[in-house]
Amino acid sequence: MATEASQARAGEPVLGAYEVFAQTSERGAMEWQASLLAGSPAMALMLARENFLRRREIFDLWVVPREAIARAGGADEWFRLPKTYREVSDYQYLVGKWRQYHQQAMTPDTMA
Amino acid sequence: MNPDGEARTQEFLERLDGGHLVEADDWMPDAYRAELVRLIRLHAVSEIMGTLPEKEWVPRAPTLYRKLALMAKVQDEAGHGQLLIRVAEDLMAPRGENREHIMEDLFAGRQKFHNVFHLPVPTWADAGLIGWLVDGAAIITQGMLLGGSYAPYTRALRRIVEEEAFHIQHGESICMALAEGTAGQRAMFQEALTRWWPALMMFFGPPEDGAALSHQAATLRFRIRSKTNEELRQRYLSKYVPRIRSLGFIIPDPTLQQDPDTKAWTYQQPDWQQWRAIIANHGPRSAARLNLRRTSYAEGQWVRDVMAATRKAV
Numbered sequence: 001m002a003t004e005a006s007q008a009r010a011g012e013p014v015l016g017a018y019e020v021f022a023q024t025s026e027r028g029a030m031e032w033q034a035s036l037l038a039g040s041p042a043m044a045l046m047l048a049r050e051n052f053l054r055r056r057e058i059f060d061l062w063v064v065p066r067e068a069i070a071r072a073g074g075a076d077e078w079f080r081l082p083k084t085y086r087e088v089s090d091y092q093y094l095v096g097k098w099r100q101y102h103q104q105a106m107t108p109d110t111m112a
Numbered sequence: 113m114n115p116d117g118e119a120r121t122q123e124f125l126e127r128l129d130g131g132h133l134v135e136a137d138d139w140m141p142d143a144y145r146a147e148l149v150r151l152i153r154l155h156a157v158s159e160i161m162g163t164l165p166e167k168e169w170v171p172r173a174p175t176l177y178r179k180l181a182l183m184a185k186v187q188d189e190a191g192h193g194q195l196l197i198r199v200a201e202d203l204m205a206p207r208g209e210n211r212e213h214i215m216e217d218l219f220a221g222r223q224k225f226h227n228v229f230h231l232p233v234p235t236w237a238d239a240g241l242i243g244w245l246v247d248g249a250a251i252i253t254q255g256m257l258l259g260g261s262y263a264p265y266t267r268a269l270r271r272i273v274e275e276e277a278f279h280i281q282h283g284e285s286i287c288m289a290l291a292e293g294t295a296g297q298r299a300m301f302q303e304a305l306t307r308w309w310p311a312l313m314m315f316f317g318p319p320e321d322g323a324a325l326s327h328q329a330a331t332l333r334f335r336i337r338s339k340t341n342e343e344l345r346q347r348y349l350s351k352y353v354p355r356i357r358s359l360g361f362i363i364p365d366p367t368l369q370q371d372p373d374t375k376a377w378t379y380q381q382p383d384w385q386q387w388r389a390i391i392a393n394h395g396p397r398s399a400a401r402l403n404l405r406r407t408s409y410a411e412g413q414w415v416r417d418v419m420a421a422t423r424k425a426v
Contacts, residue, residue, distance in 0.1 A: 026133055027266050085177060086184040091281035097288055101358035108277045111251050111351060 017066040018044040020052060023059045030062055038063070117141075128335045133263040136202040147330050148262055149203050153214055156196035158226040161218075163189045164401045165229055169239040181282050185243065188275045195268045202264065219406050221393050227314050230395025237290055237297075237304035243283020245308065245352060249315045251276045252348050261335040291359040298360075305356070306364045310382040313365075316348070317341040318384050349377040 015037040021030040034052045038044035044063035053061065072079075084090050095105040104110075121141045134140055163186045170186065173179035197211050204210065217223035228246050233239055251273060258269050290301040317328070319342040331337045339347075349370075356363060365380045389395070393402065 027263060027270070029267060083184075085180045086278060088278050088281050090181075091278075091285050094281060094284050094288060098355070101355075103355050103358050106248070106280065106351065106355075108251055108255055108273045108280075111248070111255055111347075 015039055018048075018063040019066055019069060020044075020048040021062040021064065022048075022053055022056075023061075024056055026059050028059075030060070035066070036063075041065075125333070128261050132261070133266075134261055136264050143330065144334050144336075145203055145206075147327060147334060147336060148265065149200060150327065151331060151336065152196055152200040152203070152265060154224060154226075156193050156200055157214065157218055157223055158229060159189050159196060160193035161225040161229045161401060161405065163193075164404060165231070165233045165397070166239060166242055168233055169236060172236070173239075174236060178286070182239070185279050185282055188279065192272045192275070195271060196265075199264050199268050215409060219402065219409075224391045227387055227390045227395070228308075228311050229401065230390045230393070230398045231308070231311055232397050235300050235304060236286070237300040238307070240283055240286030240290060241301070241304045241308055243279055244287045245283070245305075245312055246315070247276055247279040247283055248352060249312060249348055251280060252344055252351070253316070256339045256344060257337060259338055265336075288359075291361070302361055305361055309364050310386075312348075313345070313379065313382040314384075314387040314390075316345040318387070319345070319381075346377055349379065350375070353377070 016039075017035060018038055018041070019035050020033045022033050023030050034048065036044060036047050036051065038047050041063055045061060048061060048063055098105045120139070121143075124139070124141055124144070128134075134144075166182060166189075167186050170179060170182050173182050197214065200214065201210050204213070214223060218225075228242070233242065254269055254273050254276065258266055258273065260266050260269075287301060290297045320328075320340055328337075328340060332340070349368075353363065353368065353370075368377065368379045370377050390398070393399070
């Protein structure tokens with residue numbers, strides 16, 4: 001199978017897909033914003049800034065070549081295994097229990 | 113330090129005072145880096161060593177549901193260790209150090225971990241108490257650190273605290289079941305509480321009038337932390353003493369009381385000499401847990417080798 005590079009004519013830039021991630025709060029995580037085509041990481045950064053992030057304040061920006069991303073794929077059954085025993089929601093009954101003892105249930109927000 | 117370095121440090125401190133957050137590749141004074149590495153290494157290794165007391169109860173959990181939840185919690189703690197070690201590694205890289213140095217220091221007795229993870233866990237009530245009262249103490253500390261000046265650490269902490277919310281509920285659930293259980297179950301919890309209380313009072317470290325406060329002062333000045341050991345302990349007492357007492361359990365400290373006006377708690381000081389001995393790996397389970405960690409590290413070497421080889425081949 002011919003590669004993208006071999007299909008390109010001499011001197012013509014090879015466009016590659018980049019996924020764009022931005023950090024929209026200083027303490028926040030990187031979040032996916034968009035996908036774009038660009039000839040280089042520098043061009044991808046410029047296009048990302050101009051096309052997708054013109055208004056929002058951002059703290060950092062990543063462009064990641066799509067081929068650099070390893071995907072699990074949505075068909076992976078592991079993501080759909082029942083895991084409620086790992087969730088706070090399974091313990092909501094404690095709110096009522098603490099009320100019986102004239103106490104309030106605690107959350108990380110009220111503790112810190 | 114040369115005058116340029118001093119001026120740069122002063123400017124750095126002023127930016128911190130203005131609310132500036134520091135990223136891994138920003139310039140930082142050596143002392144700032146050293147305090148962060150020390151704190152995050154202690155946190156990371158405590159998460160990892162903290163899996164060992166609780167995992168002792170995975171095969172003996174009373175129901176399948178409890179077993180699943182306890183395994184999930186142990187798995188979370190190991191994950192927290194991984195998150196934190198990456199944060200520490202980025203800070204240690206300029207010194208040419210990585211996670212292997214952390215493990216070597218742990219095995220050689222140069223890397224401390226929290227006092228509570230040096231102790232035995234003889235009953236299911238002890239396992240529940242760790243989830244409720246030890247994780248509760250940890251979340252009070254971590255919640256305070258969330259507002260710190262080093263952004264990569266606070267981002268890791270945010271994920272950790274979200275998972276800790278499940279841990280404290282899981283611990284409360286076990287303790288509540290024992291509190292509402294048979295006389296034998298209530299007695300089991302009371303014995304665990306009596307056993308653990310001094311260690312819980314030690315958890316936040318000595319009060320301000322004790323020794324070894326230089327790190328506390330430095331991390332406060334660098335805005336890595338915002339509260340003192342004693343402020344955290346007072347908060348912990350305010351949160352937990354009323355809850356423990358509401359379930360009818362007795363805290364083994366006859367001097368424990370809260371001033372109705374100032375709301376300040378007075379309490380029996382734990383034996384701080386004993387605390388120093390425990391964190392110097394002279395606790396009742398220190399040697400056994402370090403040996404287990406050493407053995408599993410050695411036995412896991414082939415796994416690390418295989419994973420590294422796969423990475424190179426792809």
